[in-house]
Amino acid sequence: MNERPWLAAYPQGVPADIDASQYQSLVQLMEEAFTKYATRTAYTFMGKDTTFAQTDAQSRQMAAYLQSLGLARGARVALMMPNIPQYPIAMAAVLRAGYVVVNVNPLYTPRELEHQLKDSGAQAIVILENFATTLQACLGATAVKHIVLCAMGDRLGLLKGALVNYVVRNVKKLVPHFELPGAVRFNDALDKGASLTLDKPELKPDDIALLQYTGGTTGVSKGAVLLHSNVIANVLQSEAWNEPVMKQVPAGEQPTSVCALPLYHIFAFTVNMMLSMRTGGKTILIPNPRDLPATLKELSKHTFHSFPAVNTLFNALANHPDFDTVNWKNLKVSVGGGMAVQAAVAQLWLDKTGCPVCEGYGLSETSPSASCNPVTAKEFSGTIGVPIPSTWMRILDDAGNDITASGEPGEIAIKGPQVMAGYWQRPDETAKVMTADGYFRTGDIGTMDARGYFKIVDRKKDMVLVSGFNVYPNEIEDVVARMPGVLECAVVGVPDEKTGEAVKLVIVRRDPSLTEEAVRQYCHDNLTGYKRPRHIEFRTEELPKSPVGKILRRELRKKK
Template sequence: MPAYQSGYVAREIARHAYQNLHDLLSEASRQFPERHAFSCGDSHLSFAELDRLADAFARYLRHHAGLQPGDRLALMLPNSLQYPIATFGALKAGVVLVNTNPQYTAGELRHQLADSGATAILLLDRLLPLLRAVQADTRVTQVLLTSIDDLENPQYDSESAGCTRFQQALRLGMQAPAVETVAGLERLALLQYTGGTTGISKGAMLSHFSLIANVIQTLELFLRPGLLEPATDVRISPLPLYHIMAFSTNCLSSVGMGLHTVFIRDGRNLDEIIGAMRRYPFTLMSGINTLFVGLMNHPDFPSIDFSHLKWVTSGGAPLNREVGRRWEALTGAPVREGFGLTEASPVVSTGTLQSPYREGYVGQALVDTELRIVDEEGNDAAPDQPGELWLRGPQVMQGYWQRPEESAQVLSEDGWLKTGDIAELDANGMLKIVDRKKDMILVSGFNVFPNEVEDAVMRHPGIRECIAIGVPDERKGEAVKLFVSLRDTALDPAAIIAHCREHLTGYKVPSFIEVLDELPKTSVGKLLRRQLRDLEIARRTTV
């Protein structure tokens, strides 16, 4: 029997009598009713206000939208106060969330909505034309619209046929009968789309149990030893909530810890982040390598008061060691790197100010989490020897949505998740990620799979063949480089990039293009991605 079934997480779930992720909010609203839970722009929500509005949204979903437990609701929003309201309302009603990137192209949105079977969506009003372009190919019938400043300047009437404004939904919900919180930790809570180890984007099935377990694991790490103080700690949160790391840590765990979290609407807007850092006496912050570099290069960075900052958490993309050293030198606060993946809800390991630290490592496994390093023969590797990282714990997903064969490829019968990441464990259990999933490119913390880029590129009639790889990039961590051979020799790189922008989200668009007469192939004609990757490494090594 895995240790977590009778371990710390199980005891904590029993002690709090958790039955639904919404219970985290119920508990926080009892303990800290008037404390700010979330801020965004000039608006704030206390824990009590968030609980009241989430309850209204749950009532609306059940009594007006007609959604039943298990139905899917897509959220296509930037960071906003509407996000936690909709999240905890849907969870209370037993509705399954589908986090959806508001930067998606029509093709990407169509796939995710159709694959998830979502029947309802809450999105920014300016994105309605994009939804309309694909809606006929989906099951979406309930459309809720909101605007960036909906809480400051509420709108109740919709000019778009068949749509309901978010504020009107809340008003209707407040007048509707009460909804009992849907119990059952094994119920599906979230479909978080990811490429997995390869292939087309698919929904990782994360239950109330796996997500609440990950919250409890982080609570044990930070709150139990007194590193965080719910009554005073303030966290700046620039990472997008539709990304699993921010959703879990900056939304769910923030509520579980009773923290005041400040959302940044656009994490690329450094002026907005600097403004929030000046406005609030922040003690915590989460980010990625790209963000830290951008902030440190901002002319107003030296004027920020870092005297309250305890530490910064880095996750979602590898931290450049020099960037971490420079940040600590400038702010006096260290960066502690963590590791996770969508299929693990997502946090697997991380470090704190009190936990063991080793530069280049991503901390030790969370409580009740088992790690193995497996060599090519299927044996456990010796300490400090590389192999595939396997993990087991209460935070592991149920599988991939409607893909049992792919689920079986990554989940063993006894509960081990085969991550596809190449890693090492030292004698003290410190984890080091050596390489990532074989072909995946990690751009600013987002997974980019080469075949998705290549499929989009090959829609251009002037392209004969192409191969996409990841190359080091100081700002993004990695960038996409595309090697192409051409049918139309007059086709230039600018035209290829313009074509990509029509079919791919911005971070997936190649940053570099190299034209070759022929791409390398095996004797049976299979394109050799590894050969081009090795060529690129050799070039950069000799520069």
């Protein structure tokens, strides 16, 4: 199927296709930026600017240090940090050294971290000290031999850095006691690397750039293998898509994006960090967007043009009393992704900023962007837009055949240069989601209208989407089922005004004395925040089951 009815919806100047072959690797893209935009600010964090030239020098030093550890070409290096300057430095270093980035959510519990480190075979990790206790708890079960420890104030200069670290450690008490013998401090690693020479590997488009962990379609966390060419393509696709409004940024004004989404999430990785590299843009690093007063205070100091976010953040900001302390009038594009954007939120955002929320769609497996609404649209469409350049999307029935009738639901499938190479060391799982002609089956049920606009109507699987993060019932059920006193349990998603969906856990007790408080504590110890049940219900009778004994989650959804 080569027809692309959606091309008619493209704004003037947006090409049907992009040329991803202009770069051999993400390193080539970054090194071009380091030279071309050397004197510009690449990142700003807590009042401290880092230039492209500084990012170049520091990532080169860190890359040389990592090579000195004796890691083989293609070794996996985990990055476990929030949005702090050490992240982009370490990311660039890992790729420049010829290694593979493994993005890790810093809020993971030891159980979750252990799985990801073991599955990826990571041999080194760059981690913020705030989360070092988590690593300490599972380190022995992993292949990690080298630890680089960051502190919040590392790159803020001597005085300010020392002050920030003192407050984080001693006033806010955000760094629990840990013991990681042999760990090297980030700044010490940079100093060591400064006297070493980087051995530049020859990277090719089909070399692996990162492992982006996702639940895929079953719930066991799997690494989506993203090649250098995948991410390059998505950067160029995103650039082409945003061009009609970004070209309105006044000459001499540096394009600037707000990075409130976590950089370990593929949305921010590509659409914030890598796209800003390509365009010579400045990135405002927001380490904790949940701290709304601090986020708005930071934004009040800047002129910015691009703001990728999830529905919950748009909503929380727009309803905050400090919203008007920020100058929003330079905002050219607000990209909504990760979860469905609600019409009421989109309207409120448009009313308050004058910039419509442009909803897009993508997955870790697609680097991530696959479709988006035209950035020139002035009203909210309620759709996920049209496929972006060089991207084909179709609607498939259960047999894998095309559904050609307009508005008829089926599974959304995606083909394009941004689609992953497969799941890390899981050919069976890869085979389940890839069609013979190279389409990725998303597990999302959608429709396409005659104009080529796509809409999500449901999900094929039982995944719950909490503030843009995938939560797999299987994983939570597996964890809770191990708790003494639980006979059986099931998890479903229920609507939630704030997060889109929330996790509901239904338990049949083996031990009648089991309390909700005990279950919440157990979940707190074993699951990261967004996976923890918001609602817990105890039942006395067994859970509804199919004739073969499978728990019927849809029956649980019907009952409150």
